[in-house]
Amino acid sequence: MRLYLKFVHILIKSVEFSDDEKKRKKIFNTAMALIVLLGIMLPVSFFVGIVVYAITGGLTQLGGQEEGIALFLHLISAFSFVFGLNVIYNVFYFSADVESILPLPLKPYQIVSAKFTAALISENMMQFMIVLAAMAGYIFAMGLPIWSWLVAVLCMLTLPIIPMVYCGIIALVTMYFTHFIKNKDRVNKLTGVLTLFIILGIVLFCGNMSDFSTDSITQAIASDNSLLNVMNIILPHIRFIVSGVSGDILGIVIYLAINIVAVVVFLLLAELMYFKGVIGISGAGSKKQRSVDFSKTVKGLKTRAVSLSYFKKEILILVRTPAYFMNCVVINLVWPILLYLVYALQGPDNFLGKFFKDLSNGNATAGLIFIFCASGISVLITSANSIASSSITREGSHFAFMKYIPIDFMTQINIKASVAILISGLGMIIYVIIAGILFSLNGMFVLFTCLISLFSVIFASYFGVYMDSINPKLVWDDEVNALRGNYNIFYNMALSILLVAVLCVIAYLLFSFVGVSEIVLEIGLMIALVVFCGISYLLCKTRATKNIYETAA
Amino acid sequence: MIKFKNVTKVYNKTIKAVNNVSFEVRGGEIVGFTGPNGSGKTTTIKMLTGILPPDSGKIKINGFDIKKNMIQAKSSIGYIADSPDMFLRLKGIEFLNFIADVYKVSDDDRKKRVSELAERFELTDALSSPMMSYSHGMRQKLMVIAALVHNPPVWILDEPMTGLDPKSSYELKEMMREHAKKGNAVFFSTHVLEVAEKLCDKVIIIKKGNLLYDGTLENLESQHLNQTLENIFLEMTEN
Ligand SMILES: Nc1ncnc2c1ncn2[C@@H]1O[C@H](COP(=O)(O)OP(=O)(O)O)[C@@H](O)[C@H]1O
Ligand SMILES: [Mg+2]
Numbered sequence: 001m002r003l004y005l006k007f008v009h010i011l012i013k014s015v016e017f018s019d020d021e022k023k024r025k026k027i028f029n030t031a032m033a034l035i036v037l038l039g040i041m042l043p044v045s046f047f048v049g050i051v052v053y054a055i056t057g058g059l060t061q062l063g064g065q066e067e068g069i070a071l072f073l074h075l076i077s078a079f080s081f082v083f084g085l086n087v088i089y090n091v092f093y094f095s096a097d098v099e100s101i102l103p104l105p106l107k108p109y110q111i112v113s114a115k116f117t118a119a120l121i122s123e124n125m126m127q128f129m130i131v132l133a134a135m136a137g138y139i140f141a142m143g144l145p146i147w148s149w150l151v152a153v154l155c156m157l158t159l160p161i162i163p164m165v166y167c168g169i170i171a172l173v174t175m176y177f178t179h180f181i182k183n184k185d186r187v188n189k190l191t192g193v194l195t196l197f198i199i200l201g202i203v204l205f206c207g208n209m210s211d212f213s214t215d216s217i218t219q220a221i222a223s224d225n226s227l228l229n230v231m232n233i234i235l236p237h238i239r240f241i242v243s244g245v246s247g248d249i250l251g252i253v254i255y256l257a258i259n260i261v262a263v264v265v266f267l268l269l270a271e272l273m274y275f276k277g278v279i280g281i282s283g284a285g286s287k288k289q290r291s292v293d294f295s296k297t298v299k300g301l302k303t304r305a306v307s308l309s310y311f312k313k314e315i316l317i318l319v320r321t322p323a324y325f326m327n328c329v330v331i332n333l334v335w336p337i338l339l340y341l342v343y344a345l346q347g348p349d350n351f352l353g354k355f356f357k358d359l360s361n362g363n364a365t366a367g368l369i370f371i372f373c374a375s376g377i378s379v380l381i382t383s384a385n386s387i388a389s390s391s392i393t394r395e396g397s398h399f400a401f402m403k404y405i406p407i408d409f410m411t412q413i414n415i416k417a418s419v420a421i422l423i424s425g426l427g428m429i430i431y432v433i434i435a436g437i438l439f440s441l442n443g444m445f446v447l448f449t450c451l452i453s454l455f456s457v458i459f460a461s462y463f464g465v466y467m468d469s470i471n472p473k474l475v476w477d478d479e480v481n482a483l484r485g486n487y488n489i490f491y492n493m494a495l496s497i498l499l500v501a502v503l504c505v506i507a508y509l510l511f512s513f514v515g516v517s518e519i520v521l522e523i524g525l526m527i528a529l530v531v532f533c534g535i536s537y538l539l540c541k542t543r544a545t546k547n548i549y550e551t552a553a
Numbered sequence: 554m555i556k557f558k559n560v561t562k563v564y565n566k567t568i569k570a571v572n573n574v575s576f577e578v579r580g581g582e583i584v585g586f587t588g589p590n591g592s593g594k595t596t597t598i599k600m601l602t603g604i605l606p607p608d609s610g611k612i613k614i615n616g617f618d619i620k621k622n623m624i625q626a627k628s629s630i631g632y633i634a635d636s637p638d639m640f641l642r643l644k645g646i647e648f649l650n651f652i653a654d655v656y657k658v659s660d661d662d663r664k665k666r667v668s669e670l671a672e673r674f675e676l677t678d679a680l681s682s683p684m685m686s687y688s689h690g691m692r693q694k695l696m697v698i699a700a701l702v703h704n705p706p707v708w709i710l711d712e713p714m715t716g717l718d719p720k721s722s723y724e725l726k727e728m729m730r731e732h733a734k735k736g737n738a739v740f741f742s743t744h745v746l747e748v749a750e751k752l753c754d755k756v757i758i759i760k761k762g763n764l765l766y767d768g769t770l771e772n773l774e775s776q777h778l779n780q781t782l783e784n785i786f787l788e789m790t791e792n
Contacts (some may be wrong), residue, residue: 144739294677299666301650302660309654313643320642320683398639404625405655552564553604 004114011097011118033487035494041126045133048072052137057358058218066242068218069138073159073238074231076131079162082198084123086191086480088167091119091496092300093175093278094184096477097501102278108378110366116168124160129157144246151245151252161259165266175277188322188480190476196330200337209533244486306407307415314419317394318387322393323479328387332427334383360439367445368518370435372507374449375525376500378428378456380493386483388464389492392472393482394547399474400553407497411544413465417540420461421454448522455529460496463537467492469544504530554580554709554738555601560610562596562762570596571610572762578738583751584730585629588743588759589790595635595741597759598711601740602632615706627658631705635712637692645680645687645695651701656703663702670698673724689716692702692780695727701732708732710741712749726752760790 055068092098092115093390101111136153140143174181182186232239237258244252304312318324391440396400402412429450436446468488476482483489507525510516516524555578563570571593578584586594599605600612600714603626612619615629640648646667653663654674654701671677674694684692693716700708708729714722729752733739743749747755750770758766765791772783 148703201674267665294671294680297646297677297681298664301653301667303658303663304650305653306654306657309651313647316647317640317642397636400599400604400632400634401639403604404627404632406632407655409622420648444563462709548604553599 001282004117007114008111008117008121011114011349015126035491041129045129048130049133049137052134053141055218056138056141062218065142066239066246067225069134069241069245070238071133071228071231072134073155073242074228074235075372076127076134077140077159077163077235077238078198080124080127080160081166081197083300084119084160084164084167084189085194087119087123087168088116088164088171089175089187090478090480091115091182092171092274093182094170094187094478098278106207107271108274109267109271112168112274113267116164116266120164127160128156130448131159138245142246146246148247149243152506154252155241155245155313158256158259159241162235162262165262168266169269172266172277176273185322188326191551192326192330193324194333197256199334202246223256238362240312249436288325307411310407310415311418314391314416318419318423321479327386327483328390328424329463331385332381332423335377335384336431356439359441362442364518368507368511368521371449371452371522374453375433375456375529376504377452378424379460381427382420382424382457383464383489383493383496384459385420385494386464386486386489387423387425388417390460390483390486391420391467392468392475393476393486393488394479396444396474396476396482399472399551402548403553409548410541411542413462413469413540413548417461417465418457420464421457424458424461425454428457431552448526452526452529455526456532459532459536461530462533462540463496466536466544469492469547469551474551554582555616555740556613557597557601558611558613559605560597560600560612561608562593562600564596564603567607569762571600571607573608574759574762576706576742576757576764580738581733582754583733583752584740584741585753585756586740586759587744587746587749587756587786588765589762590744591758591761592790593762594759595711596762597692598632598709598740598742601635601709602630603627608756613622628703629706629749630719631708633696633700633702633704635698637689642683643687644683644735645676648684648695649680649699653702654706654785656705658703662704666704667698670701670723673728674698674721689722690774693717694721697728701728706737708739708741710739712715712743714743714745739783746783750782758786760788765789 059065240251240255558575600607614626617626619626729739
């Protein structure tokens with residue numbers, strides 16, 4: 001047991017960043033973490049709690065008050081499964097520590113249980129809060145006694161176990177039997193595509209519901225039990241913990257028993273299958289080398305301008321590394337889907353539908369809102385895809401390369417920012433043009449919006465590179481880890497959101513209370529963005545270059 | 554070609570990795586830089602190549618100050634780091650083309666050098682596959698080709714022999730000789746004495762950041778008569 005705890009501790013520490021950073025940076029990190037916690041986590045949890053509270057209240061009148069929370073726990077478990085699959089494959093089979101752990105005199109179940117626990121804890125921190133919030137909503141709605149909080153905490157801690165056990169079993173079995181999947185890149189691509197499909201499925205499923213209010217959800221849950229029935233077969237333990245919260249001791253016992261059985265089965269399988277699966281793994285892309293005509297290869301050597309060549313290198317690495325491709329490039333396709341989801345849920349007669357109608361009719365206020373949204377979304381996606389804000393981090397162990405080649409740092413920063421500007425900007429401009437066609441907007445207006453988007457992207461890109469230069473996370477063993485748990489990306493996003501919010505509030509105040517006209521505000525935004533671009537460019541030129549020069553490689 | 558004058562580097566205000574070290578490497582010389590693990594070799598090389606800023610002292614490469622004329626100084630260097638794992642998603646040929654662009658090598662020169670060096674290292678087939686699929690030795694050989702593609706007047710190598718098979722390591726030593734013969738400076742670190750013994754015109758021995766010896770091997774041996782080089786080395790670095 002002590003060995004197990006120690007092992008878990010070591011694994012978690014290597015997941016988190018534990019560089020010997022200076023005190024100033026530590027304070028900065030703590031402050032930023034607080035902002036994220038208070039600014040994002042608490043509101044989301046609060047929202048979840050309220051929704052569960054309202055739905056449970058509604059269901060109580062219709063009978064079946066347990067179904068709301070049950071469905072929610074199923075949903076959360078489904079997310080654990082979807083996001084856990086990739087993590088489990090990587091942690092069990094492809095992380096760099098596997099090579100140093102395998103020679104140790106440990107049994108497979110010891111390795112697997114420690115790795116499983118570490119993954120469980122580090123991947124589900126965010127979920128813990130949300131589950132607790134949902135439980136709180138349920139407990140308040142049902143007016144349950146104090147001690148049911150104990151069951152809620154138990155549920156919070158143990159809920160991800162079974163979905164992650166499923167991931168573990170799938171990983172063990174596939175790695176044991178197939179040869180095809182013994183390749184990190186393939187696994188990352190497969191799980192990435194799977195995740196996209198499942199998200200798309202959820203979006204389409206929700207889009208089918210006519211409108212989105214707690215009332216309609218309550219109705220849907222009360223009238224149609226088929227989804228819940230299916231989920232109850234896949235995840236049989238959830239209904240027991242739900243009745244457990246309401247005071248059913250037997251339910252708690254059965255819930256725990258199911259969990260224990262699942263873990264035991266999983267560890268038995270690990271004992272049988274882990275070693276055979278993990279031995280003979282290739283890092284990635286181990287294609288057999290064909291013999292090729294060398295003179296042809298040499299003909300491929302062609303002179304290109306330095307910046308262009310560097311730019312191409314950055315793009316190739318982004319596109320060819322599955323972790324980067326998914327998190328930096330494909331993610332740009334996801335948000336229009338989400339926007340569509342909001343639109344579909346709202347229905348054509350609601351706020352968004354009205355807004356689009358006004359926009360088509362050339363309403364000036366709608367135009368103003370459209371332009372501000374374009375600017376805000378541009379900043380948000382540029383920081384969310386993290387092409388800029390992980391551009392130095394992604395250099396990782398060969399960060400020194402940036403420093404010994406004869407290209408000055410600002411040129412390299414410019415190239416890194418251009419990559420972000422190209423990918424984020426191209427996406428944004430295409431979306432704006434599509435919107436322009438859909439709502440038959442005025443050409444000049446579309447052009448102006450494109451320019452606004454472009455400047456927003458430029459600003460956010462340079463700012464992202466600057467943020468990453470302060471404290472790049474250069475020590476990572478795996479590209480997924482370069483992005484996941486990278487606080488620079490998070491902080492950059494938090495600051496971007498803050499800035500966009502401030503801009504919008506100022507514009508709103510000027511518009512509603514001072515009565516500044518739309519056109520003045522739009523031009524004002526343009527000027528503000530140009531100034532921001534200048535500032536972030538100068539930050540890169542003076543501070544980021546200095547940071548790169550000083551960062552120990 | 555290399556001028557390293559009174560250079561000091563302290564990590565985190567406590568670890569004195571390099572302490573007031575001075576030395577010089579002239580054109581046509583092969584200089585071995587040796588010392589026990591953790592003696593400051595990599596730190597010295599990182600300062601030479603502009604990766605680490607020194608706390609004090611002056612560094613000149615090919616007549617250019619590494620701080621004031623950073624770009625020219627760096628253009629004069631071919632550098633092989635102690636780990637060859639970089640840009641593994643690129644194919645070998647893409648990496649070499651990129652490096653040739655970075656150092657502004659002409660079309661003809663890069664074609665000539667790449668094919669010549671790749672054939673010597675028997676890397677011709679591998680060049681069209683991603684570097685991910687290379688063994689450590691193959692990556693190291695690719696780094697050698699990349700470092701020489703612009704025919705640098707100063708060649709700096711950090712522990713270049715690690716992971717090379719005997720034939721490749723022989724080829725590399727030959728290349729170092731040839732490169733020096735053309736009037737270029739070659740500076741490499743190693744903890745394997747035999748390499749230094751056979752190859753170098755000069756050795757520099759460093760221990761805990763302090764320079765212990767800078768001169769020819771004959772001179773070193775004549776100072777310590779009747780001792781093998783290994784014994785001299787052990788003696789010097791122990792006390
Ligand atoms: N980034 C760093 N931060 C702190 N100390 C370092 C760092 N790099 C090296 N050191 C320390 O500096 C000393 C010299 O290291 P190094 O130059 O790598 O030695 P060598 O290459 O001769 O083995 C060692 O004591 C090492 O621990
Ligand atoms: Mg070293």
